[in-house]
Amino acid sequence: MIQHNPDFRLPVPEAAARLAEVVEQVTGDPGRAVVVTPDVAARPAVIVDAEHYRLAVAKAASLDRLNGRPVPHGGLVVPLVDDVEIEAGIAARRREQTRLAAAKLADLR
Known part of the structure; x- marks a missing residue:
């Protein structure tokens, strides 16, 4: 889950x-988001890992498949890591979630 501080906004420059x-910041703290705004009235962009x-x-x-309508998502994306690193990060995150779930279950017993 992305944890966003709405007060942390940076102007584009x-x-x-x-x-x-x-x-x-966004790669060192998983879930951190940085909002970038051209100006106060403009629609902001968000930088995430x-x-x-x-x-x-x-x-x-998955939402597109559920309701049959396209959900806009896109723009200029420049990957900072390759697919192998992305997959490794996701796998590590899933292992950590599995470990945390097992610990919570053990606490309930």
Whole structure:
């Protein structure tokens, strides 16, 4: 789940100047999102890590199949890691979730 602080917004020039820092924030803290806005009135963009983007696209695709209407998702995407690293990240996340679920179940007993 993406955890977003709605107060953490960067104007485009600042986000561009701090791009390395923004990328480190979203990749170093899974679920972290950074909102980038051209100006206060404009529709913002959100920067997330590759795993969360992939999950969002998969969820949108599943919604497309459920209601038969296209869900817009797209834009300029520049992968920061290759498919092998993405798959490894997803697999690690699933293993961690399995471990956490087992620990919660053990606590209930």
